[in-house]
Amino acid sequence: MTNRMQVNLDINGQVETxxxxxxxxxxxxxxxxxGLTGTKKGCDQGQCGACTVLMDGERVLACLTLAAxxxxxxxxxxxxxxxxxxxxxxxxxxxxxxxxxxxxxxTPGQIMSAVACIQExxxxxxxxxxxxxxGNLCRCGAYPHIVAAVRQAxxxxx
Amino acid sequence: MRDFTYRRxxxxxxAHDLAAHPGAMLLAGGTxxxxxxxxxxxxxETVVDIGxxxxxxxxxxxxxxxxxxxxxxxxxxxxxxxxxGYFPAVSESLWQAASAQLRNMAxxxxxxxxxxxxxxxxxxxxxxxxxxxxxxxxxxxIGGVTRNHAVLGTSDSCIATYPGDLAIALVALDATxxxxxxxxxxxxxxxxxxxxxxxxxxxxxxxIITAVTIPGSAIARRSTYxxxxxxQSYEFAAASAAIGLELEPDGKTIRDLRVALGGVATxxxxxxxxxxxxxxxxxxxxxxxxxxxLAVEGAVARGDNHYKIELAPRVVAxxxxxxxxxx
Numbered sequence: 001m002t003n004r005m006q007v008n009l010d011i012n013g014q015v016e017t018x019x020x021x022x023x024x025x026x027x028x029x030x031x032x033x034x035g036l037t038g039t040k041k042g043c044d045q046g047q048c049g050a051c052t053v054l055m056d057g058e059r060v061l062a063c064l065t066l067a068a069x070x071x072x073x074x075x076x077x078x079x080x081x082x083x084x085x086x087x088x089x090x091x092x093x094x095x096x097x098x099x100x101x102x103x104x105x106x107t108p109g110q111i112m113s114a115v116a117c118i119q120e121x122x123x124x125x126x127x128x129x130x131x132x133x134x135g136n137l138c139r140c141g142a143y144p145h146i147v148a149a150v151r152q153a154x155x156x157x158x
Numbered sequence: 159m160r161d162f163t164y165r166r167x168x169x170x171x172x173a174h175d176l177a178a179h180p181g182a183m184l185l186a187g188g189t190x191x192x193x194x195x196x197x198x199x200x201x202x203e204t205v206v207d208i209g210x211x212x213x214x215x216x217x218x219x220x221x222x223x224x225x226x227x228x229x230x231x232x233x234x235x236x237x238x239x240x241x242x243g244y245f246p247a248v249s250e251s252l253w254q255a256a257s258a259q260l261r262n263m264a265x266x267x268x269x270x271x272x273x274x275x276x277x278x279x280x281x282x283x284x285x286x287x288x289x290x291x292x293x294x295x296x297x298x299x300i301g302g303v304t305r306n307h308a309v310l311g312t313s314d315s316c317i318a319t320y321p322g323d324l325a326i327a328l329v330a331l332d333a334t335x336x337x338x339x340x341x342x343x344x345x346x347x348x349x350x351x352x353x354x355x356x357x358x359x360x361x362x363x364x365x366i367i368t369a370v371t372i373p374g375s376a377i378a379r380r381s382t383y384x385x386x387x388x389x390q391s392y393e394f395a396a397a398s399a400a401i402g403l404e405l406e407p408d409g410k411t412i413r414d415l416r417v418a419l420g421g422v423a424t425x426x427x428x429x430x431x432x433x434x435x436x437x438x439x440x441x442x443x444x445x446x447x448x449x450x451x452l453a454v455e456g457a458v459a460r461g462d463n464h465y466k467i468e469l470a471p472r473v474v475a476x477x478x479x480x481x482x483x484x485x
Contacts, residue, residue: 003161022164046193049259058262064192068164069207117258134391135257
């Protein structure tokens with residue numbers, strides 16, 4: 001008999017009910033069960049930051065969070081950052097203007113992490129941005145433009 | 159990751175009861191347990207989620223001391239004004255650990271329970287021999303690539319480095335780990351590998367860390383954590399030092415000192431020989447550098463990790479001298 005459990009997830013303000021195995025991570029629940037593929041699977045081991053989402057407003061790694069753990073928390077993914085068809089979030093706009101990516105695979109994680117980094121008050125200088133964004137790897141090496149984008153967004157949001 | 163049963167504990171008592179079952183493992187932040195489950199190093203039959211228990215994430219810190227609930231998140235403790243003001247080494251050890259995301263997830267109790275990053279321990283498929291993972295199976299690290307392995311507190315059974323930062327500061331500042339009513343000095347909470355490296359803590363089945371306390375002192379107020387590593391952020395220590403310093407009113411004689419090392423030993427390593435050598439001495443670069451050499455008394459290198467024996471005393475000396483300059 002398959003071991004399944006019911007999990008209610010609050011994703012971008014909408015409650016979703018899933019019947020899943022307990023071992024399903026929040027990342028796999030988003031991508032494989034809810035079709036929200038904006039959150040990326042990079043290392044799936046808690047080392048790259050591509051799967052960064054907000055949980056109760058704080059940035060966490062969806063690959064090291066069980067979907068069951070997330071029940072009762074408010075999850076925000078890249079899809080929920082701005083209204084459909086609406087203006088992009090200031091961090092998204094800054095990444096576009098500063099060209100803060102090359103291949104784009106790490107970008108949703110970078111943006112979610114940057115939103116939290118600015119909200120935490122950890123974007124006060126380039127050095128502080130580098131320290132507090134260090135959990136998001138970019139194998140293309142777009143770091144200088146990412147720092148510029150976070151700095152621009154921090155100024156725009158202040 | 160093998161499948162398991164998920165149980166969310168509604169109370170500490172229920173968590174104890176669930177954790178007592180064979181194959182049950184506690185989950186708080188999940189950053190270690192799920193990581194190791196994906197590696198195949200841990201294979202829980204039941205995951206007991208204690209992350210939602212109420213009343214266990216409080217942080218109080220003032221001149222008298224600090225009480226940190228076991229479910230407090232690393233990031234919250236690092237940014238807490240009382241911790242930063244009265245226990246700076248604790249704050250610094252936390253914000254220099256892991257990444258912002260992991261610090262939002264990982265709890266203080268879970269941090270103390272994190273496992274070594276020894277690659278031979280983590281890769282069971284490639285390296286069947288690991289006495290920590292499988293008692294009696296041998297040690298693939300000895301004779302292997304040892305650049306990040308320990309030089310202090312090792313045995314012929316295990317040379318895995320203790321990976322954490324927080325515990326180094328806690329051991330330096332004489333903190334206490336609380337398991338309900340039972341109290342264990344932070345230093346005694348971490349066991350030497352000896353010939354039983356699979357046993358890392360003096361805990362009984364189903365015991366749960368409930369809090370950590372740290373006594374307030376002049377030493378704790380003037381403390382720091384210096385971490386040296388291969389890259390500047392999001393990396394484990396090549397060598398680190400937690401230091402607490404109290405000077406005489408003359409501002410240059412050392413009244414009291416605490417020294418603990420990270421990144422070089424099989425457990426958080428208190429260096430009392432350095433403390434004793436410097437008490438009553440003038441704080442000068444010469445005396446501090448000479449005494450800091452005592453930090454690696456008894457160190458044994460195994461090939462690639464020889465550099466740690468030279469690096470660790472330098473880190474200790476630099477941290478002490480930095481504190482001495484910060485009047």
